[in-house]
Structures are given as C-alpha cells and as structure tokens.
Amino acid sequence: MKTLVLLTVFFAPLRLAAEPAGQGAGPGFCVFGAQSGKSFSGEAAFKAVVWKSDIVYVGETHDQPLDHLAQLEALKAMRIARGSRIAVGFEMLNQSLQPVLDDYVAGKIKEVEFLAKADWKKEWGFDFAMYRPLFDFIVANKLRALALNVPRVVVGKIARTGLGSLSQEEKAFLPEKVEITAHKKYNAFLQQSFAGHGDTPMAKIFTLENYTASMAAWNEGMGAKLADFLNANPGYAALVVAGNGHIIYNAAIPASVKGRMKGVRQASFYTATAAQCPEKLKPEHKDLANYIWYIVHPPTPVPAAEAAGSSAPAAALPAQ
Numbered sequence: 447m448k449t450l451v452l453l454t455v456f457f458a459p460l461r462l463a464a465e466p467a468g469q470g471a472g473p474g475f476c477v478f479g480a481q482s483g484k485s486f487s488g489e490a491a492f493k494a495v496v497w498k499s500d501i502v503y504v505g506e507t508h509d510q511p512l513d514h515l516a517q518l519e520a521l522k523a524m525r526i527a528r529g530s531r532i533a534v535g536f537e538m539l540n541q542s543l544q545p546v547l548d549d550y551v552a553g554k555i556k557e558v559e560f561l562a563k564a565d566w567k568k569e570w571g572f573d574f575a576m577y578r579p580l581f582d583f584i585v586a587n588k589l590r591a592l593a594l595n596v597p598r599v600v601v602g603k604i605a606r607t608g609l610g611s612l613s614q615e616e617k618a619f620l621p622e623k624v625e626i627t628a629h630k631k632y633n634a635f636l637q638q639s640f641a642g643h644g645d646t647p648m649a650k651i652f653t654l655e656n657y658t659a660s661m662a663a664w665n666e667g668m669g670a671k672l673a674d675f676l677n678a679n680p681g682y683a684a685l686v687v688a689g690n691g692h693i694i695y696n697a698a699i700p701a702s703v704k705g706r707m708k709g710v711r712q713a714s715f716y717t718a719t720a721a722q723c724p725e726k727l728k729p730e731h732k733d734l735a736n737y738i739w740y741i742v743h744p745p746t747p748v749p750a751a752e753a754a755g756s757s758a759p760a761a762a763l764p765a766q
Contacts, residue, residue: 471512472512472515472519473512473513473515473516473519473717473739473741474723474740474741474742475487475488475489475491475492475519476720476723476724476739476740476741477491477492477495477715477737477738477739477740478726478727478731478737478738478740479727479736479737480716480727480731480732480733480734480735480736480737480738481732481733481736483726483727483732485726486737487723492519492523493523493526495713495737496520496523496524496527496713497523497524497526497527498711498713499683499711499712499713500676500683500684500710500711500712501672501676501683501684501685501686501700501703501710501711501712501713502520502524502683502684502685502686502712502713502714502715503685503686503688503692503693503699503700503712503713503714503715503735504516504517504520504685504686504687504715504717504739505688505689505690505691505692505693505694505714505715505716505717505735506687506688506689506690506717507689507690507717507719508572508689509572509573509576510717510719510741510743511576511744512741512742512743512744513717513741513743514576514577514579514580514687515579516715516717516739516741517580517685517687518579518580518583520685520715521534521580521583521584521685522583524683524685525583525587525589527683528682528683530587530588530589531679531681531682531683532587532589532590532682532683532684532685533589533590533591533592533672533675533676533679533682533683533684533685534580534584534589534590534591534592534684534685534686534687535591535592535594535668535671535672535675535684535685535686535687535688536591536592536593536594536595536687536688537594537595537668537686537687537688537689537692538566538569538570538572538577538595538687539564539569539570539593539594539595540569540593540595540596540597540598540619541593541594541595541596541597541619541667541671542593542597542619543563543564543569543593544592544593546560546563546564547560547564547591547592547593548591550581550585550591551581551584551585551589551590551591553585557574557578557581561574569598577687580687590675590682592671592672592675592684593671594667594668594671594672594686594688595664595667595668596619596620596663596664596667596668597616597619599616600612600616600619600620600663600667601660601663601664602660603616604656604659604660604663605651605652605656605657605659605660606651606652606656607656608655608656608659609624609659609663619667620663620666620667620670621666621667621670624659624662624663624666625662625666625702625705626658626659626662627662627697627698627701629695629697629701631695631697631733632694632695632697632698633658635694635695636657636658636661637654640652640654640657640658661698664692665692665698665699665701665702666702668688668692668699668702669698669699669700669701669702669703669705669706670702670706672684672686672699672703673702673703673706673707674706676703676707676710677706677707686699690716690717690734693714693715693716693735694716694734694735695733695734695735696712696714696735696736700712700714712736713736713737714735714736714737715735715736715737715738715739716731716734716735716737716738716739717739717741718731718734718738718739718740718741719740719741719742719743720740720741720742721742722742723740723742724740
C-alpha cells in the first residue's frame with residue numbers, strides 16, 4: 447500500500463485533472479470481502495451488500511475518475527432500496543458550506559454559482575467534472591447532501607498547536623469530546639506517514655501527538671455531522687464520499703459514527719488499483735475495510751493545472 451505524505455494536507459499545492467471525468471468504461475464490480483477474502487464480484491452481489499446497509503462508504507483516490515463512478519454505482523443501488531430517503535455526505539465541502547450545498551441540490555442556484563460560493567478550486571481543487579455525475583443524480587432524485595468536512599484552518603491549527611488551542615468558534619465544528627483512536631493498525635498507518643517527512647521544515651512544525659489529534663478531530667467532526675443527521679432523520683440511509691484514508695481499517699469516520707449510532711449497519715469499500723480483476727484478495731489489502739473494490743484505472747493524464755498556476759491546498763488523507 448502506498449503511503450502519501452499526510453502533512454501536505456495543510457500546505458501542499460494541488461493539481462487538477464487534465465480532462466473532464468466520467469467518460470469511458472465504468473468501474474466494474476470486482477469486489478472481495480476484506481476479512482474473509484470471499485468474492486462479492488458482480489452487480490447483483492454488490493447490490494445485495496448495499497441494500498442491507500444503512501451507511502455505505504466508498505473511498506476514493508481523489509484524482510481517479512472511476513472511483514467517483516464507483517460511488518455513483520453505490521448511490522444508484524441505494525436509490526433502488528431506499529427511494530429518496532438518502533443523504534450523501536461529502537468530504538469535499540466543509541460544514542460552513544451547508545447552506546450553499548442546500549441551495550444547489552434544491553435547484554435554487556446553478557452549478558457555476560455553487561462552485562463560486564463554495565470556492566471549489568480553493569477549498570478542494572480536484573476537477574468538479576469527476577463529481578458532477580454524483581451531484582446530478584442527487585439533484586435529479588431530490589436526495590439530501592451533507593457538507594461533512596472540518597474547515598482546513600481548524601485541522602491545521604490542531605496539528606500545529608493541539609486541541610487545547612482552539613477557540614470556541616473553532617470547537618463548534620467538532621463534537622464535545624474528540625476520541626483519539628487506539629486502533630493499532632490505524633495508528634501505525636499515521637505514524638508511518640508522519641515519519642515519512644524525515645528532517646523537513648514541515649515535520650518540525652508538528653509533533654506526532656498533535657498530528658494524531660488533528661486526524662482524530664478531522665474524522666470525529668465528519669462522523670459526528672453524519673450521525674447527527676441520521677439520528678435526527680430516522681429511516682434515512684447515507685453514502686459517504688471521502689478519501690480512502692477516512693475509511694481505512696474502519697477506524698476513521700466509520701468508527702466515529704458507530705460510537706454515535708446504536709445498531710447502525712455500515713459497509714465500507716476501499717477502492718484499490720488493479721491491472722485486472724484478481725482471482726482472489728491481495729494479501730496487502732486484508733482488513734483495510736469491509737470490502738476491497740478493485741478498479742482498473744486508465745493511465746493518469748499529465749496535470750494541466752500546473753501550467754495554470756493552481757495553488758489550492760490538498761484536502762485528503764492518503765488513498766492507497
């Protein structure tokens with residue numbers, strides 16, 4: 447599993463996709479149980495998993511168009527089972543943008559105005575064309591949409607100076623108590639990413655303790671927002687659209703939600719790149735989520751935004 451440099455979440459420049467996404471072949475349904483290794487490949491088996499779940503997480507590598515089409519497949523399956531009682535939670539939008547998101551999905555504002563008010567290029571930066579099919583489906587089917595993310599400035603402040611440094615205004619984006627996970631594999635994952643910075647200026651800004659706390663706050667903030675909505679709206683199901691790093695080992699958003707919703711049925715899909723659908727689960731992917739969804743990605747295009755001078759900061763944990 448590749449490990450991206452997590453501290454760039456606050457400062458690194460982001461490059462946009464060179465071409466509009468959503469064209470060409472779909473993601474397929476090459477799915478395996480991440481614990482059992484059992485094959486769930488095929489559309490029928492995939493739908494059966496989705497239909498029995500209250501919350502479905504489909505992780506992504508942010509610049510991979512087919513990962514976003516995989517999320518759309520999950521949403522289409524949920525629509526069959528749940529009708530319009532579905533909320534789609536987005537990591538891509540921070541919680542302060544909920545009114546803007548509400549106006550967009552209600553048809554009160556057009557896409558151009560939505561992107562401007564949400565400051566999409568600065569806040570997220572990845573090509574909106576990859577996400578457009580999801581939003582179009584939400585609007586067409588009158589579904590709900592949730593801005594889950596914690597503002598970047600809040601997460602960055604925790605990483606630099608700790609949870610205790612937050613103002614009351616900043617704390618409003620987080621639950622009253624932020625649980626720091628004791629999950630061994632997940633913490634090893636964070637430690638590995640932190641150590642990967644070596645003796646760099648950025649590494650000297652953070653301590654491992656504050657860095658871990660910032661990741662916990664990030665996931666707890668998103669998990670609490672989702673759980674609050676579902677607890678207040680019985681009968682609703684949810685699809686979570688977020689980076690693989692927010693679902694890995696079920697120790698991030700899924701764990702946060704589980705602690706806030708008794709008996710909730712969750713299914714997490716970690717999307718992994720494969721040259722072709724493997725005959726069996728790859729050992730390195732065991733236990734990364736409830737399911738591993740292997741997707742054959744096309745060659746990555748040469749980024750175009752570099753020439754355009756994009757300076758949007760990255761906003762995601764590592765995908766794989």
